[in-house]
Amino acid sequence: MDKQGAALLSVFSNTTLILFKLIAGVVMGSVSVISEAIHSGIDLLASIIAYFSIRQAKKPADSDHPFGHGKFENVSGAFEAILIFLAATLIIYEAIKKIIHKGEIESIEAGIGVMLISAIVNLFISSKLFKIAKKTDSVALEADAMHLFTDVFTSFGVFLGLIVIKFTHIYILDPIIAIIVALMIIKASVELTQKALCDLVDKSLPQEEVKVIEDIIKKYSQVTSYHKLRTRKSGDRREIDVHIRMENSTTLIDAHNLCNMIEDEIKNALPNSYITIHIEPEDEK
CATH class of the missing domain: 3.30.70.1350 (Cation efflux protein, cytoplasmic domain)
Incomplete structure (x- = not known):
C-alpha cells in the first residue's frame, strides 16, 4: 500500500468511528464519548488534509517550485496539530459545562462497546500507517498515524472509565475522563507542531x-x-x-x-x- 492508499484507509476508518461514537454519545448523554467523537472528527479532517498534501507533495518540481513540493507535507502536519489543539479546547469546555450542570448517563453498555471497538480499530490502522510512514518517510502520514495512536489510549481510557461509572454510578467521572483525554490530545498537538516546524524552518537533518x-x-x-x-x-x-x-x-x-x-x-x-x-x-x- 502506498502513502495515498494509507491516507484513504485512515479517512474511511475515521468516518465510520465518528458515526458510531456520535450516536452512542448522544444516546448516552456522555460528554466523554462525545469528546471522542469530536477527537475522531478532527482526525478525519486531518486524514483528508494528509491525503491531499501527499498528492500535492508528489508533484515534480516546476518553475514556481524548483525544489519540489515536499514541504506541503510539513505544512499539513503543522495545520493538523492546530486542529487537534482546537478540538482539545472544545472538549475541555464541554466537560466543564457537564461538571457544573451535572447529569446522569444512560445506556452505558453501548458506549463501552463502541469505545472498545474504536481502540482496537485505531490500534490496527495506526500501526499500519506508522509502518508506511516510516517506509516512505512521510511527515503527513506520520502525523495522521500519531493522531490515531492517541485515539487508542483515549478510547481505551473512556472505555475503562465507563466501566467504573457503570458499577459505581459516580457520574462526575465522565467529564473528568473527557478532560484527561483533552490533555493527552494537547500533548500530541505540541509534539506534532514541533516536528512539523523543524522542517519548515529548514532545521538540519538529525x-x-x-x-x-x-x-x-x-x-x-x-x-x-x-x-x-x-x-x-x-x-x-x-x-x-x-x-x-x-x-x-x-x-x-x-x-x-x-x-x-x-x-x-x-x-x-x-x-x-x-x-x-x-x-x-x-x-x-
Missing part, C-alpha cells in the same frame, strides 16, 4: 544522518577536506549540499566520477536524497 554523510565523504582519499555541509528536509526529501576540496592535479573527469560515487553512496544510505557537490582546488582559501 545528527546521526549528518554523521553518515560525513563518514562517506571522509572515506575517499581523493577528498583532501570538505566544508559548508548543509542539510535540510522537505517532506520525505533530504536536501544536501557540500563543498569538497581535491588536489589541484585532479582532472575534471576524475572529479566528476568521484562526485557521482559519493552521491550514489549517500543515496544508498539515505534514500530520497538530493545532493549538490561543489568542487574546489586544494589551495583555494
Whole structure:
C-alpha cells in the first residue's frame, strides 16, 4: 500500500468511528464519548488534509517550485496539530459545562462497546500507517498515524472509565475522563507542531544522518577536506549540499566520477536524497 492508499484507509476508518461514537454519545448523554467523537472528527479532517498534501507533495518540481513540493507535507502536519489543539479546547469546555450542570448517563453498555471497538480499530490502522510512514518517510502520514495512536489510549481510557461509572454510578467521572483525554490530545498537538516546524524552518537533518554523510565523504582519499555541509528536509526529501576540496592535479573527469560515487553512496544510505557537490582546488582559501 502506498502513502495515498494509507491516507484513504485512515479517512474511511475515521468516518465510520465518528458515526458510531456520535450516536452512542448522544444516546448516552456522555460528554466523554462525545469528546471522542469530536477527537475522531478532527482526525478525519486531518486524514483528508494528509491525503491531499501527499498528492500535492508528489508533484515534480516546476518553475514556481524548483525544489519540489515536499514541504506541503510539513505544512499539513503543522495545520493538523492546530486542529487537534482546537478540538482539545472544545472538549475541555464541554466537560466543564457537564461538571457544573451535572447529569446522569444512560445506556452505558453501548458506549463501552463502541469505545472498545474504536481502540482496537485505531490500534490496527495506526500501526499500519506508522509502518508506511516510516517506509516512505512521510511527515503527513506520520502525523495522521500519531493522531490515531492517541485515539487508542483515549478510547481505551473512556472505555475503562465507563466501566467504573457503570458499577459505581459516580457520574462526575465522565467529564473528568473527557478532560484527561483533552490533555493527552494537547500533548500530541505540541509534539506534532514541533516536528512539523523543524522542517519548515529548514532545521538540519538529525545528527546521526549528518554523521553518515560525513563518514562517506571522509572515506575517499581523493577528498583532501570538505566544508559548508548543509542539510535540510522537505517532506520525505533530504536536501544536501557540500563543498569538497581535491588536489589541484585532479582532472575534471576524475572529479566528476568521484562526485557521482559519493552521491550514489549517500543515496544508498539515505534514500530520497538530493545532493549538490561543489568542487574546489586544494589551495583555494
